[in-house]
Amino acid sequence: MKRFSPLVLLMSAITIASFAGGFLTARINGQSFIVHGVTNIEEGQPDGADFSLFWSAWQLVQEKYADAGTLDYQQMVYGSIKGMVESLDDPYTIFLEPQEAKQFLDDISGFFEGVGMEIGMRNDTLTIIAPLEGTPAYLAGLKAGDKIISINEKTAQNMSVEEAVSLIRGQKGTQVKLSIFRDDWKEAKEFELTRDVINIPSVTWNIRRDKVAYIKIHQFSEKSRTQFQQAAKEILASDADRLIIDVRNDPGGFLEVAVDMAGWFVKKDEVVVVEDFGSDENNREYLSKGNAAFADYPVVVLMNKGSASASEILAGALRDQTGAKLIGEQSFGKGSVQELIHLGDGSAVKVTVAKWLTPKGDHITGKGLTPDVQIKDERKNPEETDMQFEKALEIVSQM
DSSP, X not given: OOOOOHHHHHOOOEEEEEEETTEEEEEETTXXXXXXXXXXXXXXXXXXXXXXXXXXXXXXXXXXXXXXXXXXXXXXXXXXXXXXXXTTOOTTOEEEOHHHHXXXXXXXXXXXXXXXXXXXXXXXXXXXXXXXXXXXXXXXXXXXXXXXXXXXXXXXXXXXXXXXXXXXXXXXXXEEEEEEEOTTOSSOEEEEEEOEEXXXXXXXXXXXTTSEEEEEEXXXXXXXXXXXXXXXXXXXXXXXXXXXXXXXXXXXXXXXXXXHHHTTTSOTTSEEEXXXXXXXXXXXXXXXXXXXXXXXXXXXEEEOTTOOTHHHHHHHHHHHHXXXXXXXXXXXXXXXEEEEEEOTTSOEEEEEEEEEEOTTOOBOTTTOOOOSEEOOOOOSSTTSOOHHHXXXXXXXXXX
């Protein structure tokens, strides 16, 4: 039977009486109590927010919790913030503790230790967005869209992305055990992966003898901008006269980098992407600022279920504004824009600030971009013939 103190049923607004030395003296119904372990009580407090319930709950935990001596006040604050952002029911708006914020920055810098895959939430299920080429996850045969059932025999049900990442990451040479389910499997399969140093390339390219240039974009990081520029200059100086852009298993990155790359194809001052803030008058158009040096080149874009976010922005812009053909599979469908905002102690909030639309006004959230030519990747291992690439090569050669 649950027991409730009469105090719980009769609580009214808390009156802050005084604060000093790391604890708060407050008053409920005329009775004073002390809230330990907190500072800066009123700084940044919004108008209209009734924080009395929060401090009432804090005091109850402080007074009633059986192991009160083990309370970690900083973790209680972090937990409160996480609960606040989780209430938004947006898997892309998250709170990052200082170590998690550092880990996130390491990720986009392209260097960390783990198994090399981007994960996220899809239909409330931990899902592999993209295994990164050449990494333990990729070489083990994991694919975009695979569902994570457990990590080291701990169920992934109700597990946050941040907790999953912390369990999968680890020192080079150590193992992690994943239980994975794929839609065309009858039951989950076990994978034991050995962690390694993951050094993600940003952009790789080659120029073929048949005058077809191939550019593989692995991620949209700051490094990608200069590497793409280098690739573009080499291609323009060659005899290549058509392009294959490959964003398969590219989980995205910086919106501005995608806009910058699009400027090599989309004519100046034409729309690359539109940020939708919820009302037409507040929408922001990102226009091409580039030289459109590839505007007259036949272009196809390779994509799959692991093509997300900035990958979809680039693919959508090239389809809508240049007539580029999309080849492969339906893309992931991450049609929102996040901003990383650092807080005072090194923690951060990654918050969704807008939805984005293709130049022709298409929302892709949850549905992705549909390829002009659909072809699945049936390879059982990376050494087999890449039929998606072969189809892209066939089509671009005929354009």
